[in-house]
């Protein structure tokens with residue numbers, strides 16, 4: 213009998229995902245010169261659709277071309293041509309796959325080299341130890357900046373709907389802007405947008421509400437949220453539980469639980485506050501705790517590469533399983549599991565002493581495979597981390613130059 217992982221799931225708005233496996237968001241940095249999707253991304257997304265996942269969540273798409281998580285990222289804002297996004301949607305929706313666009317604003321997590329707007333609830337710079345110089349001190353947002361941001365999220369969501377996406381996922385995890393508002397470590401505001409958890413969550417809640425008003429009930433709305441920041445005094449699992457309750461009131465269709473930030477990369481299985489995460493399904497105990505108290509569907513992502521673990525997630529009252537890295541190295545892992553349930557996915561591990569560099573190298577290992585897939589090649593499972601990191605850095609430098617040249621009038 214097929215595993216419970218391959219049973220359909222009905223979202224609160226009545227839409228159905230054909231199985232419980234989601235390709236979690238992975239920023240590919242593979243956009244064309246105008247921050248638009250092109251041939252390589254079409255090929256990549258078609259591979260995932262053909263590989264058997266029930267749901268694809270795109271890599272994060274920026275709501276503002278002047279606030280980029282990285283070079284070669286996608287941007288969808290007012291006046292963006294929709295055709296390339298429509299084409300991407302058509303490829304990704306093959307094989308009855310559901311498709312959500314992840315929409316994001318990096319806030320203070322913008323590399324200094326990229327330039328642009330560096331905004332945050334308060335003017336607190338990232339602390340990355342000896343790598344802190346990679347980032348600039350952000351500007352505390354004004355009321356006008358906040359209103360502009362809300363508009364941007366709603367515009368991007370509405371354009372995604374017009375381009376044929378089945379829904380959006382609002383990125384409020386991993387230390388990006390909405391997560392900066394949620395965390396008491398980065399949000400020191402004294403107005404309606406800071407202080408109590410209700411105030412810190414106001415921005416996320418307002419955006420989710422306005423997206424629903426604009427896009428209607430048949431359009432799926434999901435949120436990616438940290439189960440915890442994994443920093444002392446940061447956003448914790450009790451906060452997450454309360455925010456899920458607030459989102460539940462808005463009939464949000466799913467909350468994906470992850471964790472961490474650039475300062476504390478728990479999403480890669482490492483914490484800054486010495487809490488231990490499980491070796492696989494890193495956030496499962498948090499996800500279960502929250503799933504047990506809410507009617508909103510919950511998904512957890514992080515460290516999953518075996519069907520038996522995916523099954524354990526679903527049997528823990530969590531509704532969907534998010535998989536990122538393992539689907540870069542084996543894009544048809546779900547189909548393979550149907551044939552051979554014991555097949556294990558592969559997640560690159562880089563054990564270097566410098567944790568920041570190790571984190572960058574891990575990402576580089578995965579992105580290298582995304583580019584191979586986009587080029588129509590097979591992924592390799594034995595790439596050398598240092599080579600991947602160097603290739604990634606060279607490529608990023610080239611793409612950053614291209615970006616700065618394109619927006620020379622707007623980027624400092």
Ligand SMILES: Cc1cc2nc3c(=O)[nH]c(=O)nc-3n(C[C@H](O)[C@H](O)[C@H](O)COP(=O)(O)O)c2cc1C
Pocket residue numbers: 236237238239240270271272314383385386436470479480513514515516534535536537538559574575576578579
């Ligand atoms: C190359 C790469 C890019 C990523 N980009 C995003 C992103 O754009 N948005 C996001 O929410 N998470 C992003 N993530 C995090 C993943 O969605 C996921 O939470 C994390 O990798 C843990 O899952 P995994 O162990 O299955 O990879 C990225 C991860 C990798 C490896």
